[in-house]
Amino acid sequence: MKLFKHLATSASALAVMATGAAAEISGGVVKIGLLTDMSATYSDVAGPGTITAAEMAIEEFGGQVAGAPIELVSADHQNKADIAANKAREWGDTEGVDAFAELVTTSVAMAVFEVAKQQNKIALVSGAASSPLTNDACIPTGLHWTYNTRALAVGTGSAVVKEGGDSWYFLTADYAFGEALQGDVSKVVEAEGGQVLGASKHPFPASDFSSFMLQAQASGAKVIGLANAGGDTINAIKAAKEFGIIEAGQKIAGLLVFLSDVNALGLETAQGLQMTVSFYWDMDDETRAWSQRFFEKTGKMPTGIQAGTYSSVRHYLKAIEATGSDDTETVLAKMREMPVEDMFAHGGVLRTDGRMVHDMYLAEVKSPAESSGPWDYLKIVRTIPGEEAFGPLSESTCPTK
Numbered sequence: 228m229k230l231f232k233h234l235a236t237s238a239s240a241l242a243v244m245a246t247g248a249a250a251e252i253s254g255g256v257v258k259i260g261l262l263t264d265m266s267a268t269y270s271d272v273a274g275p276g277t278i279t280a281a282e283m284a285i286e287e288f289g290g291q292v293a294g295a296p297i298e299l300v301s302a303d304h305q306n307k308a309d310i311a312a313n314k315a316r317e318w319g320d321t322e323g324v325d326a327f328a329e330l331v332t333t334s335v336a337m338a339v340f341e342v343a344k345q346q347n348k349i350a351l352v353s354g355a356a357s358s359p360l361t362n363d364a365c366i367p368t369g370l371h372w373t374y375n376t377r378a379l380a381v382g383t384g385s386a387v388v389k390e391g392g393d394s395w396y397f398l399t400a401d402y403a404f405g406e407a408l409q410g411d412v413s414k415v416v417e418a419e420g421g422q423v424l425g426a427s428k429h430p431f432p433a434s435d436f437s438s439f440m441l442q443a444q445a446s447g448a449k450v451i452g453l454a455n456a457g458g459d460t461i462n463a464i465k466a467a468k469e470f471g472i473i474e475a476g477q478k479i480a481g482l483l484v485f486l487s488d489v490n491a492l493g494l495e496t497a498q499g500l501q502m503t504v505s506f507y508w509d510m511d512d513e514t515r516a517w518s519q520r521f522f523e524k525t526g527k528m529p530t531g532i533q534a535g536t537y538s539s540v541r542h543y544l545k546a547i548e549a550t551g552s553d554d555t556e557t558v559l560a561k562m563r564e565m566p567v568e569d570m571f572a573h574g575g576v577l578r579t580d581g582r583m584v585h586d587m588y589l590a591e592v593k594s595p596a597e598s599s600g601p602w603d604y605l606k607i608v609r610t611i612p613g614e615e616a617f618g619p620l621s622e623s624t625c626p627t628k
Contacts, residue, residue, distance in 0.1 A: 251552040252295040253325065259285075259540060260324040262311050262339065263354065264331050265303035268432040268458040271487040273331040273354040273532045279524050280537035281328060283517075284544060292544050293551045300324065306331075306431075308338035315339045319346040325553050326351060326543060329536050333357040333404035340366045347555050351539040354532045356456070356483060357407035361582040365625035368555060369581045370562070373535030374505045376404070378616035379482050380411035382503030382589045385419060386608075387450055387480050393421035395480075396448035398439050398463055400455040401428040408454040408482055424448045432459055436466035444472055456483040461491050468496055485530040489592055489604045497604075498594040503587055505531035506571055507605050510588075513570040528602040538571035539583075576613070580625035584613040 261281055263273045278301050285297045300318065304311035311330070318324035319342060327343055330336040331354025343350040344366040351370050352360060358377040360369065395416050399405040405428070413423050424446045427439045440463070443451040451472065453463050460481055467479050481488070484502035508518035508528045517537075521529045546561035547553050567575030572585035590605040598604060620628060 251550075251554075252293055252547075253553055254323040256296050256298055256323065257292055257544070257547060257553050258298045258300065258318075258322070258324045259326050259328050259543075260315065260318040260322075261299060261301040261328040261536075262304045262314060262335065263301065263329045264306050267306055269306065269331045269354065269456065271491070272457050272485040272530045273329060273536075276521075276525055276527065276529060276533040277329045277331075277353065277536040279521065280529065280533045281540045283520065283524075284537045284541040287541065288544055288548070292548050293553075295553075297544065304332070304335050306335065308334040311335040312338040312342055315342040316346075319343075319348055324348070328540055329353050329532075330355050331532060333360070333407065334402055336360060337364055337403065340364065340369050343368050349543065349555055349559065351536075351543060353535040353539055355404065357404050358411055359403070359407060361578075361580045362624040363626075365581050365623075365627060367627045368559065370539065370577065370583060371581050372539040372583045373531055374503075374587065375582075375617065376408040376411040377618060378505075378587045378611070379408060379503045380415040381616050382587055382611050383480060383482055383501055384412040384415040384452075386501055386589055387478065388416055388419040388421045392450040392478055392480070393419070394448045395421060395423050395450045395452050396443045396446040397423070397426035397452045397454050398436070398443060399426050399428050400431045400433075400459055402431050404456070405431070405454045409452070412452055412454065412482055426454075429455070429459070431455075432457075434462060436463045437470075439463075440466045440470055440472065444470065444475070444477065448477065450478045450480050452480045452482055454482055457485070457488070460484060461488050464492060464496065464500075485532070486528060486602070486604060487530050490527075490602070494593060494595045494598055494604065497592045500592045501608070502590050502592070502605075503611070504590050504605070505585070505587055506534040507588065507590060507607065509603065509605075510607065517570045534571045538567065538569050538575075541569060542567050542577075578620050578623075578628070580620060580623040580628035582617055582620075582623070584617050586613050587611040587616040 326349040328351045336355035358375045575585040589609040
């Protein structure tokens with residue numbers, strides 16, 4: 228009887244503790260809303276894989292944190308800012324979503340930032356690249372995790388100029404991301420003593436790059452910089468091969484290239500292409516182990532956006548676990564206090580402008596002869612220290628930093 232009473236008392240105490248912990252969680256549940264491109268230009272680099280990555284982070288916590296269950300909801304924003312903003316607003320207003328995640332496409336991220344600011348929700352950006360997200364377009368609750376256009380410029384742009392590519396012509400996706408990437412790379416090219424001869428803006432998305440590639444060819448620039456991503460980059464590189472651009476002596480600089488793009492192009496076409504990456508699956512035992520689990524779920528190795536989504540969601544949940552609360556200010560303070568330590572980043576620092584600073588990597592696509600098999604596509608040429616890649620906080624023009 229005494230034993231039964233002891234067990235009953237312990238169970239009651241645990242129930243009270245659990246109830247107390249859950250009481251610090253709004254609505255009794257931690258709910259994350261993930262918005263991504265499920266079927267269009269960025270669906271391979273982000274898309275369903277980011278949902279899997281977020282689920283993997285949630286699984287690490289056993290599906291609950293601070294005594295409350297974790298729920299993940301997702302939607303296809305179709306790369307349209309109005310669809311993304313409306314869904315985010317609905318989630319925040321009526322469905323109790325605590326944080327927004329992923330947000331590939333700059334126009335989408337900026338639209339959701341406005342909703343997050345109004346609702347005081349955390350926005351974990353992995354897919355969108357534009358550096359203005361932690362500069363003039365920043366919000367107090369916006370966190371830019373995986374990479375940005377400045378880091379891409381410092382990595383690929385600088386490397387290509389130093390190899391003699393001192394005159395550039397850009398093919399630029401006609402929206403905020405493309406403009407930001409062209410602008411950041413142009414600054415690096417000119418700072419290194421090179422010159423920009425011109426640019427052509429193409430629709431987003433675009434399937435036919437013939438006329439744009441002919442304009443770039445006619446410019447006489449040593450380098451054709453692709454200020455685009457995903458399917459647009461793949462189509463542009465295919466057009467360059469069709470027109471014999473590289474054989475004629477011009478170099479193609481893919482300014483935002485992902486592992487999935489290399490897989491789609493094949494090593495025969497992509498070999499020698501330099502790219503700046505935030506993550507590569509085959510870097511160490513930790514990245515290989517996580518990526519193998521991802522592969523078992525998806526049949527593909529992860530892109531940086533997908534790995535970054537896992538990292539951002541995991542760090543968010545770690546902050547809730549440490550504080551026992553999903554209050555926005557409380558969680559943000561803890562996320563900034565704790566270093567980001569996982570297979571994606573070691574010693575990552577979350578700054579007051581929302582930028583998560585971590586090392587980036589300059590990589591080169593292997594030749595077919597160098598590759599040992601499927602997904603063995605890249606060799607890391609150089610590690611780019613975080614502050615070199617993203618710049619110091621003093622350079623940020625974020626008004627709330």
